[in-house]
Amino acid sequence: MKEFDLIGRYFADGGHQRKDVIIGIGDDCAVTSVPSNQQLAITTDTLVSGVHFLRDSPARSVAYKAVAVNLSDLAAMGAEPAWISLSLSMSEVDEAWLEEFVKGLYELTRYYSVQLIGGDTVRGPLAMTITAQGFIPPDVALKRSTAKPGDWIYVTGTTGDAGAGLALLKGELSAKENDEAYLVKRHLYPTPRVAVGTALRRIASSCIDVSDGLLADLNHILALSSCGATVHVDRLPVSSALFSTVGAQDAYRYALTAGDDYELIFTVNEEQRGNLETSLASTGVKATCIGQVTGHKGKVDLKLYDDPYVLSDKVGYEHEF
């Protein structure tokens, strides 16, 4: 057996076992069963060492994040996660690293009842590609292209934290111990908003997750929906840790432009706002209304209270570590 086939042994049990997995890891393919009343949502994301995570990131974080960003894409579509496949490229077999990696992987998949159904392990620079699949009933997928002028814009949780966490890890910022721990954790162990995603089915008019930064990702919705927006910077949900670390002005900058928070941005029309409140209550996750979709295609008006807000340089989060 080749050295790299051995790596497969670390993943052999697939973690959480699902009844809809007919054949799991170990054959040419996995075989699974999709409920007859559901469609399949499929997403693929790759993380490369030194590009998408710091070279010295803990293995547990790397795996956790690789799963989280994929589950976040499912959540942004309103899908319920089911299975993942993992392709792992490593330059050498490092057993201690692998053990921690498996720990991080199964931590998140067990929590969300997701089964690892297969993959590949190859020799190469450290990188991993996960394909995640989930279920969604017909005609309820949350798209980017279906926001309408007048819809309210919401964002879950707080944004900017992960970007500040990264800056702390790179030594570009300093913070009080508790704040640093919180912000770094937001960068290393992001929470995919899985329950919110399914709660938004039939309620949100569009949805996307925050990977590139709030403004950049909102712009994806606006571009595909041929709309514009007014965003009230003073209403942005900012954590007290971020606020006390960088101050108000920079907190807005982080909240608007830093990436990797994996919160959801979504739009809701006026009639659905009541349903939204009820539906979100069941998830225990707070969402904040930060503005409104307009008909001014391609134009985003930032406001601080009643004045126009001019964004200074963005945090410059360009996936270049």
Next chain:
Amino acid sequence: MKEFDLIGRYFADGGHQRKDVIIGIGDDCAVTSVPSNQQLAITTDTLVSGVHFLRDSPARSVAYKAVAVNLSDLAAMGAEPAWISLSLSMSEVDEAWLEEFVKGLYELTRYYSVQLIGGDTVRGPLAMTITAQGFIPPDVALKRSTAKPGDWIYVTGTTGDAGAGLALLKGELSAKENDEAYLVKRHLYPTPRVAVGTALRRIASSCIDVSDGLLADLNHILALSSCGATVHVDRLPVSSALFSTVGAQDAYRYALTAGDDYELIFTVNEEQRGNLETSLASTGVKATCIGQVTGHKGKVDLKLYDDPYVLSDKVGYEHEF
């Protein structure tokens, strides 16, 4: 828009359009529909430059092969291919390379009516991961673990060609012009045995594709089925190009141990041999009976006519280019 998002434009149309793709490329996830009487077969394979293909391989070949190895895994399970996701890692944006890559990708996906439904493009060393999905009726998946003593062992097409093609490209062999063209083509543009895979449903007792080499892959079946085998080396299907390039002794060695042919090895019990002949006739692909499964767990007897055959060093195909 970031430089690497631009790469996505090369893949934006997804090639062949399928009616079961509800949402294709461009949102957080693709959304697809699985026929209610079918299960889903899923496989993931990664190709790394310098490990799984030569660094100077033509881009068209790299894409073609990346798709082919995944469709080959679906074929080995008896599944009918439907969709692929592609994650492409490149160190820089090379438009000429990308155009050829897309050509190779869509060449094969169009032929097999497969749609590219999504993926990711990242900055990193040249590598790609494809996840392929296909349909298979319940309870007919061709597994590795279900061969029985007495079953006949078959292999499609010819084996050893791709390994000789690689040796030619590396300058380790020389051949007549026509033979070289044939063998190199077998290495660069392997044919996944998709039609054979579905034809073997309910007929073969086990199946695997030849990626590591005939003996190594047969051993995967035998290990999981707790069996052994007798293999008649004189009956191995060897192309005339391979035969005339390396001679009989080395042709056997290539046929037994070289990898990347993506033929199918399968087992069939005595009662199914008639059905096999009828079913294969419809595919136009020849399969050759090369031996028989035995109850001698873990033991493979190689025979040349009636004598034991001792395998000299294997070709040494270890995915190290």
